[in-house]
Amino acid sequence: xSVYSMTGYATAQSEPVSAEGSQAPMLGIEIRSxxxxxxxxxxxxxxxxxxxxxVLREQLTRELRRGKVEIRGWxxxxxxxxxxxxxxxELQKLNSIQDSIKAWLPQATALxxxxxxxxxxxxxxxxxxxxxxxxxxxxxxxxxxxxxREREGQRLTxxxxxxxxxxxxxxxxxxxxxxxxxxxxxxxxxERWKEALGASQTxxxxxxxxxxxxxEATAYAIRIDVAEELTRLGSHLQEIKQLLSKGGELGxxxxxxxxxxxxxxxxxxxxxxxLELTRISVDMKVLIEQMREQVQNIE
Numbered sequence: 337x338s339v340y341s342m343t344g345y346a347t348a349q350s351e352p353v354s355a356e357g358s359q360a361p362m363l364g365i366e367i368r369s370x371x372x373x374x375x376x377x378x379x380x381x382x383x384x385x386x387x388x389x390x391v392l393r394e395q396l397t398r399e400l401r402r403g404k405v406e407i408r409g410w411x412x413x414x415x416x417x418x419x420x421x422x423x424x425x426e427l428q429k430l431n432s433i434q435d436s437i438k439a440w441l442p443q444a445t446a447l448x449x450x451x452x453x454x455x456x457x458x459x460x461x462x463x464x465x466x467x468x469x470x471x472x473x474x475x476x477x478x479x480x481x482x483x484x485r486e487r488e489g490q491r492l493t494x495x496x497x498x499x500x501x502x503x504x505x506x507x508x509x510x511x512x513x514x515x516x517x518x519x520x521x522x523x524x525x526x527e528r529w530k531e532a533l534g535a536s537q538t539x540x541x542x543x544x545x546x547x548x549x550x551x552e553a554t555a556y557a558i559r560i561d562v563a564e565e566l567t568r569l570g571s572h573l574q575e576i577k578q579l580l581s582k583g584g585e586l587g588x589x590x591x592x593x594x595x596x597x598x599x600x601x602x603x604x605x606x607x608x609x610x611l612e613l614t615r616i617s618v619d620m621k622v623l624i625e626q627m628r629e630q631v632q633n634i635e
Contacts, residue, residue: 337582337583337584338486338489338490338583339486339489339493339580339583339584339586339634339635340401340482340485340486340489340634340635341485341486341489341492341633341634341635342370342371342372342402342404342485342587342633342634342635343369343370343371343403343485344367344368344369344403344481344484344485344488345366345367345369345481345484346366346477346478346480346483346484347365347367347480348364348365348473348474348476349362349363349364349365349473350363350364350469350473361411361412361466362411362412363385363409363469363470363473364409364410364411364412364473365409365410365470365473365474366407366408366409366477367405367406367407367477367478367481368405368406369400369403369405369406369481369485370403371402371404371632371633372402372403373402374402375397375401375402375403376403376404376405377393377396377405378404378406378407379392379393379407379409380406380409381408381409382409382410382411384411384466385409385410385411385467385470387467388409388467388470388471388474391471391474392407392471392474395474395475395478396478399478399482400482400635401585401635402585402587402635403635409474411466422452422456423456426456430447430452430455430456434446434447485635488633489635492630492633492634493580495630496576496590496630497577499623499624499627500573500576500577502623503597503623503624504570504573506619506620506623507566507569507570507573507620509616510604510616511566513612513613513616562603562604562613565600565603565604566600566604568596568600569597569600569601569604569620572593572596572597572600573597576590576593579593586634587631587632587633587634590631590634591628591631591632594627595628597620597624597627598624598628601617601620601621601624602617602621604616604617604620605617605618605621
């Protein structure tokens with residue numbers, strides 16, 4: 337199953353076909369989508385296309401899971417630039433309506449030529465097959481949008497896998513640093529114990545100094561131990577890779593795992609006792625933040 341981004345764009349437009357007495361309308365549809373926590377649909381359709389909204393809404397809800405989606409539909413070239421002369425029946429009807437209004441409202445302004453042309457143009461019937469043509473275009477655009485979101489999802493998957501590999505490498509670099517630091521500190525404590533042994537007057541003083549040195553070495557080792565953090569970080573990275581290979585609707589799950597990665601990297605930095613470990617923690621945080629930004633776009 338593929339990984340889909342919530343970012344995508346698609347458009348489709350019909351070819352004009354000559355009709356009796358005029359040029360047939362040219363239909364167009366444009367769909368844009370960006371990231372969102374839920375599926376948010378916004379329709380901006382021409383008046384004659386509003387009837388297709390329920391079907392489009394159902395289709396988009398079936399095909400998409402998340403994202404803020406804007407659908408714009410328009411009609412172009414329905415008529416040429418020359419106004420269509422109104423028929424005698426239309427003029428007679430408008431005149432009758434005007435007489436009825438003026439009977440009740442003598443002060444009402446008479447219709448102008450422009451008013452007549454506007455009113456009669458609104459009475460034009462919708463060309464046959466308009467809704468079917470638009471629905472076919474919409475299906476084409478939705479398929480194109482899904483393909484666009486899939487391509488973007490593939491790019492995001494490659495980037496996230498690459499960052500996960502870099503984080504794994506950083507964790508591997510951090511792993512041997514802790515035993516080295518513990519051994520260095522243990523050596524220092526033993527040196528301090530030997531100094532205390534040389535300065536002590538009794539065996540009791542030397543035993544107390546040795547016990548204290550061992551206690552401090554143990555406490556230090558516990559304080560800087562990040563084995564659990566590195567283990568959990570590796571587990572989260574493995575889970576992310578498995579989700580990406582599985583695909584499907586995984587954006588929210590990935591977002592949670594990224595938060596957990598950030599928590600482990602923070603703990604690693606707070607326990608850091610060397611410059612090298614601090615640098616590794618900072619590099620991890622940078623990569624995790626980059627992953628977080630991209631995960632926000634995954635469906």
